[in-house]
Amino acid sequence: MATGFFWDEKCFWHAGGNYAFTLPIGGHVQPLAAGGLPENPETKRRLKNLMDVTGLSEDLDLRTAPQASTEDLLRVHPESYLTEFKTLSDSGGGELGRRTPFAAGGYEIAALSAGLAVAAVDAVMTGDLQNAYALSRPPGHHCLPDFPNGFCLLANIAIAIEAARAKGMAKRVVVLDWDVHHGNGTEAIYYDRDDVLTLSLHQEGNYPLDTGAVADRGRGPGLGYNVNLPLPAGTGHTGYLHAMDTVVLPQIATFEPDLIVVACGFDAGATDPLARMLATAETFRQMTLRIRAAAEDLCDGRLVLVHEGGYSEVYVPFCGHATLEALSGSDISAPDPLAEALTIRQPGPRFDAFIKAEIDHLARQL
Numbered sequence: 001m002a003t004g005f006f007w008d009e010k011c012f013w014h015a016g017g018n019y020a021f022t023l024p025i026g027g028h029v030q031p032l033a034a035g036g037l038p039e040n041p042e043t044k045r046r047l048k049n050l051m052d053v054t055g056l057s058e059d060l061d062l063r064t065a066p067q068a069s070t071e072d073l074l075r076v077h078p079e080s081y082l083t084e085f086k087t088l089s090d091s092g093g094g095e096l097g098r099r100t101p102f103a104a105g106g107y108e109i110a111a112l113s114a115g116l117a118v119a120a121v122d123a124v125m126t127g128d129l130q131n132a133y134a135l136s137r138p139p140g141h142h143c144l145p146d147f148p149n150g151f152c153l154l155a156n157i158a159i160a161i162e163a164a165r166a167k168g169m170a171k172r173v174v175v176l177d178w179d180v181h182h183g184n185g186t187e188a189i190y191y192d193r194d195d196v197l198t199l200s201l202h203q204e205g206n207y208p209l210d211t212g213a214v215a216d217r218g219r220g221p222g223l224g225y226n227v228n229l230p231l232p233a234g235t236g237h238t239g240y241l242h243a244m245d246t247v248v249l250p251q252i253a254t255f256e257p258d259l260i261v262v263a264c265g266f267d268a269g270a271t272d273p274l275a276r277m278l279a280t281a282e283t284f285r286q287m288t289l290r291i292r293a294a295a296e297d298l299c300d301g302r303l304v305l306v307h308e309g310g311y312s313e314v315y316v317p318f319c320g321h322a323t324l325e326a327l328s329g330s331d332i333s334a335p336d337p338l339a340e341a342l343t344i345r346q347p348g349p350r351f352d353a354f355i356k357a358e359i360d361h362l363a364r365q366l
Ligand SMILES: [Zn+2]
Pocket: 179, 180, 181, 265, 267, 308, 309, 310
């Protein structure tokens, strides 16, 4: 069976407001000559372009999807939020939360972004595809039911999971979030539930500053079903794989899911402007190979990756290409032009030992 790749040019037309990097323009903050928020279309469009140039696109089953239906959205978001969002979108756009502006038509584009995730999960659960990648934009993992933040307007992954559950599919789901920022939205939505295990690997002390602690383990029936690993700044290839091998994969195996979803950000990449980690394209390849093997062992290979952050326009395409090579098993490659430079810049044995000890220390608190 094939690997699906869900994308739509219209998702690249989502536009933010008058920001320079993460700062609103005004006062002493001068507008940029080009670009605004770091969450801009280029990182995503250039990934698709690279796949077209290498030929990897031809090894995948490329599809678009309809917008997520209002019924789908209402399983996660209150009607009051959707109405407020749609009204502002229809009247030209604006800002409803924290650093999450949108232009006219932003509501429909966000619903399409969620729709790509819904279709990807549906196709994998019904056996139409082996696994899938949804190039969703705007991203979703920070979005709370009634409060958009961190560039996220709708909770794409939760919407997709709940749509599958409404059809009687996906009874036990793992959401692994390897975006460098804490998946606070996904955590909040599932904090009280024991049927969705949420795991987040993120940089300690990054956005959002007030969530993502290792002590946050869930509540009520959900206690024990939320796992946060706040990693030290500078964690590189070896540290990420140590976290996967010693914490993430054993937790997933114990849970016995029937679907694994990855909140797939590439902002742990070494050149990302919004983080200070040292992951490489090879790190993402190895993490994908591991989670794919886990899915094959535990749930007949049912695995969906949904795009989240990643703000290095040059490097995200190579990290994404390596991820999709690993997901699909394709032998069409895009050699990492930064591999040599970033290998030299890895923490090295002395700091890797420190980072591993930190991860082991966190694991003992779970
Ligand atoms: Zn992120």
